[in-house]
Amino acid sequence: MKHFSAARLLREAVRGQSGWTEHWRSPDRPAPAYDAVIVGAGGHGLATAYYLAKQHGITRVAVLEKGWLGGGNTGRNTTIIRSNYLMAESAALYDHAVKLWEGLSRELNYNVMFSPRGVMMLAHTVHDVQVAKRHVYANQLAGIDNDWLSPAQAQAYCPPLRLDAGMRYPVLGAALQRRGGTARHDAVAWGYARAASALGVDIVQNCEVTGIRRDASGAICGVDTTRGAVSARRVGVVAAGHTSVVMAQAGVRMPIESYPLQALVSEPVKPCFPCVVMSNTIHAYISQSDKGELVIGAGTDAYTSYSQQGGLHIATHTLDAICELFPQFRRMRMLRNWGGIVDVTPDRSPIIGKTPVPGLYVNCGWGTGGFKATPGSGHVFAHTMAHDAPHPINAPFALDRFRTGQLIDEAAAAAVAH
Amino acid sequence: MLLIPCPICGIRPEAEFTYAGEAHIARPAEPASLDDHAWGEFLYARTNPKGDHAERWRHTHGCGRFFNAVRNTHTDRFITSYLAGTARPHGTPSAASPDAPAMRNDTEQWGQA
Amino acid sequence: MSLRFSFDGRSYLGEPGDTLASALLANGVRLLGRSFKYHRPRGLLAAGSEEPNALVEVDRGYGARTPNLRATQVEVYDGLVARSQNRFPSLGFDLQAVNDLAAPLLSAGFYYKTFMAPRGAWAKLYEPLIRRAAGLGRAPDVADPDHYASRYAHCDVLVIGSGPAGLAAAVAASAGGARVILCDEQPRFGGSLLADRSARIDGLAAPDWVAAQVGVLASRPEVTLLTRTTAFGWYPDNMVGLAQRLTDHLPEPDPTLPRERLWQVRAKQVVIAAGAIERPLVFPGNDRPGVMLADAARTFAVRYNAAPGQRAVIATTSDTAYRAALDLQACGVEVALIADARLRADGPLPAAARAAGIRVETGMRVLATRGRRGIRVAIMGRIDLDGRVRNREWVRCSLLGMSGGWTPSLHLFSQSRGELRFDPASETFLPGASAAAERSAGSCRGVHGLDDALADGAMAGSAAAHDSGFDAALPAPCHVEGAAQAGWTSPVPARRKQRRAFVDFQNDVTSKDLLLATQEGFHSIEHVKRYTTTGMATDQGKTSNMNALSIVAAELGRPVPAVGLTTFRPPYTPVTFGTLAGYSRGVLFDPVRTTPVHGWAAAHKAVFEDVGLWKRARYFPRGDEDMHQAVARECRTVRSAVGLFDASTLGKIEIIGADAAEFMNRMYVNAWTKLAPGRCRYGLMLGENGFLMDDGVAGRLAPDRFHVTTTTGGAPRVLAQMEDYLQTEWPELQVWLTSVTEQWAVLAVQGPRARDVLAPLVDGMDIEAAAMPHMSVAVGSIVGVPMRLFRVSFTGELGFEVNVPAGHAQAVWEAVHARVEALGGCVYGTEAMHVLRAEKGYIIVGQESDGTATLGDLGLGWAIAKAKRDFVGKRSLDRADMTAVGRRQLVGLLTADPACVLDEGAQLTEAAAAPVGTRSLGHVTSSYGEATLGHSIALAMLADGRARLGETVYAQRPEGAMPVRVVDPVFLDPKGVRLNA
């Protein structure tokens, strides 16, 4: 793998770009055997493979992807990164990720454009203020930056914010995580793919897993794919919206439901929006990409679906919320609107860990907010697969919690989504 | 906005309905008799198939009735709908179709044994 | 009549019917914009909504400035003010054009490879620079003054597009009485027919025939005709989104009328007649102003009478460009050359061109162009099989019309989940099998030629009508003359090695960028698209996607379908946020729910808070009181005399039927069987997961009738949960549920004088303690109004809740208020209510509890009827974690400094010092200043809290830790003497 740098960019500019080579190897089919197989080449799966190779010395790894790498939720999300979660378990997990984000471009030698421009969560009601302050104080105790801002302070940080008295839901204040922000979603997948590939990981695209094999003892022994069978004693399923479908191949029924989630962008405009703003009461969030597009999202459609196509009413509700908060954007125009499939658990927290099937691991249930966790998720999941035991950070996120009742219910605790 | 066949009122727009999750998960008659695994399964395990899915809807802003429907979650097309408390009609592809995960009895529970 | 308009501050004249593009062209303006990345000078490429270059800002005054509009779609009106974008200081001299010189450095994806050092420099240094350079127009910065509208519509047949196929389809579909909607994005119906100067249909010139057809349609009552209306997106079950522009073309629109309207059309059948888009040729210098699509040049000349140049070269791989050449010539443009890259061109159009004396060369293509801010010379040549250039020739021209064939518009068909079929002969995708109730007609499915398109449209229209249940006699075929058949021709692929040949004009993606992407391993077209940004401009790749695909496929040596086609996503062209938001703004954004005494409260200076959709009076300041002063006074008054509170927002459900008590037993943790009519009980409802869901008082009015209250926010959820169990789990129970939240207004009269307030008003009822003890309910009337009277207390005082029909509430309120005032009482709001209940340790669901709290945690385990075999949530209570040691439990807190009011949400710790990573023991859920007790109080959820009574823990505050003593959550009257008075 050739090192990326400004100097090399200059050199290639002079010699007609002829020296650039492929970012990752693209084997046509998987080898017959690996030490570990990852199902799903999204950000989380690729990160898992990278850390397996980099930190645990397990380099005989295949990442099997039924489509093109990074083509699922990794390439369809609104790229928000933050760690100001309420529960200690969640905050630890997401902050682990934020710390990795902060050095990720250099770690991968791939500019993932992590941009900590601040994530601001608006409070519109007295109850919102209580919930936001509870977050702020819990985060501060845990050493996670999160500050309470008065309306005027919030507007100073985000000048497009309006404080008109005539708004249906006035802004009563905001919680701001300055270390939060955005990153370039595709680059995250490509950067991990390139770095993992360089360490020997095989990334096989257009290779769908069609069966999960178990030996006489019930333990995992491999997978069947559309490009041949693969034997492996460790299989990690990182298939996001399709988790239930893949896990069913191993005979495991999951506490997961898959919902359509839509997002949209505007036409690009000159910089007009400095940070990420989220409102749970009004149900929308917005930021501006480096290209200039306003990137906007909201909640899921109401029913489970794998269609990657939601209703028009979801987009209209999202935009009426954005226009209510930012009426100066009414004349802006929606350029693209798309849908993804998100896997949602009963407590809206992910499942990262072992399964009842020896050798089968699962990392799923990120709902609408998995992108922000990508590096941390891959890091602890690689640990779990390498040691057959969870990392302390993902130990609370075991599948078993749905039996014991030890839920990590951010949504119920705070009515905060994403 | 989907068009949803209410078995009582006919085809109506999604805005009038509330989705209510997978169908045919009857509440156990004696919850106390279930162990934690089984109770956890009742509460949380869902087949979530990519394909035909028997599910519950309520025509909240219509006749108010809960009912069941079979919908293909890949195309979002409704195949049939029927009154709550009635069995999934014969002839609708069952959850054992190739697209769908296996039924509950032959699956593992998630709890560590 | 000429229209005066301005562009970049210069004034010009246009004609009615002009677009900004045609008017500028007619005025000789060819430079209309700058490209996104290299800031290259750009003119018009197209004449329609596919235009990628000519993006302008239109300014209609304060707040009504719109960026990124296509000049080809902006209709000129008198007074139009338009400006170019993305240039500094001017369009003619743009400093950022320096980017163009650095182009070798700015190759596809260059930003992924650099700007990584030093750590943090990306966000602080590089990114702001890049952001400033990026973007096209400027976002508006003040609120949009315009209104937007929305409409649901239903029809039998929706016809999208009004070219020959669409018009014929609409006429055929509506003949038998079907409901038909015909929409077109242009200001006039007719599509390509509007620019047709030779064809005669049924003896009429094309525009006249269009007018006749529109007349026929307008005379049919079930037909809806929508111009300026773009079908932008296809959604499940044949819902198509249309965006209609209503006033942007008017010089002085009525400000009360909507600017745009969203149509959500549910169509039984759809006929897509969206036409086709001409494909540019990929050659160096193909982006110079003056290089445009051949048919666009023809359209400007014929339809708008705007000559796109004086001397033209036509470069083509298709026959249709010959018609463009002929029409241009007829409009007075000198056509110097038609260079056809194909080796043969012998259809009727090439023959006509030759006959008209135009020089036609086959096997010839454009090698490059020259010119500063517009084309001056086209360098032509032939390329032999070894790739060598022969016959190089410089041809002077001011217009280069190019045609690489036609790309059918498949956007809506693809969004409808139809299968795309690749046609190698024309190197296009065509509609394959349908997934929705739709059919394509005309050139969007590869049927070209006027008479074929008309016949195809008529057939599609009548078939659609038939499939939606109408008579569908196929109309007699039109008689077409003068429309020479244009052969459908195979494009000639672009050359591999060439400099700066643009594929995506707006995003400045060249063929070299595409080759670099494939070289770097981006082989899926989605990867190529994302890496190079081709097809991601505001034109959504209308003119670039197929060229990009062909180039990548050729480079990889794979057939086009194997490389894939990027997904078509809505919208077809960008749709304003305002259109999608529609009426939803301000008070119409979310319903504002007010109680029947809201008007009174507002008149009495109440300060309101939002609770769900409701507005609730939070406090009633007197004079210059602030909130704390007002709340303290309200609290003291309730404790010492009496207070009046509007509790109307509480949810209320009437539960009726022989099995009502049994149903209550199953839904609530409490026992209800033995509750006598006339008595009330505090009910607690769990979710099946065992966590507290809602609470409220239920009164038994009769053996078969309960009046149940819920929290304000929980009302719909509670009723839905009840209906769910009743309908689907226990249909055998004879019970009916009816929401009566809005039937009954609730006046809470609380305080030691509460009985004195009500006694004279309650029409002969005995409300003394013996007749109406705490937790009882009676039916009667108050000042002549029917009433349900509850003796309940959420303050710890003697209290009543007067329920009266909503319409009488204000009158009753005024009568009660007069008594309250007379007895030294006052009205109080939700804030005082919160303080008063906290002093008694009463929880608020959603504040003390948060969806993760059990009744045990909240000290409410006593309410559970242990003898009951089952109720919703009971089984979950036995799970290991629900009773684990260390769960957070409700306690009271007393601060060491009695004046200190903790912040709600403050964290509790074992020690005063709390270095990072200190474990939280819990958090403050409610906290209030001294109101009546002489010291502040707080409620908290604290790990093992009940075992810590009497201990000191620390509340962390920005100002430093505050020691707090853990106490019982009931601060006042633990024996309940006051409320039982």
Place this chain on the structure above:
Amino acid sequence: MPDTLTPDRLQPRDALPILFELPYDARPLVVPGRLLLHPAPDLARLVLRGDASALGVAFSLELPTQPCRAVEANGRSALWLGPDEWLLLASPGTLVPTVSVPGAAVVDAGHRQVGLILEGPSAPDVLAAGCPLDLHPTAFPVGMCTRTVFGKAEIVLWRQDNARFHVEVWRSFAAYVHGLLERAAPL
């Protein structure tokens, strides 16, 4: 303590010396030749649940059993809202204050909701600003009634005539529904 409390007295409002206030600006809205929007006359309303025939006997009106249909007789209207649910509308003071019907439930909803009338050729189009149902006479004929949505509020919609609709809406949503109709009225 009695076994049963005296039932609510179903008093007609005009019998009371108290003015009933509508929760919105109730001045009629007129778009000449196209639309008239005005409050419905004062009405008594009962929610009837349960056995149709017993209820029909009690209220001297055969309740409709066909889904989404209203019947009118004896100055009363019964709107089918669900398989065991009807909304009974009548002039104030004309309902016998019967609340106890065996096998059924009767609940006074006279103050829970208010009525609005839309008349004129534009009425269906104005309603289509927020109602996703097909209001063409072939799809929503005279006599049809149903709960549905209007924008972000729930309504009961009843077509009394080709160009006349009766809308019932919960009182606290009335200002919203009225406001949206007003906004949509100019078309």
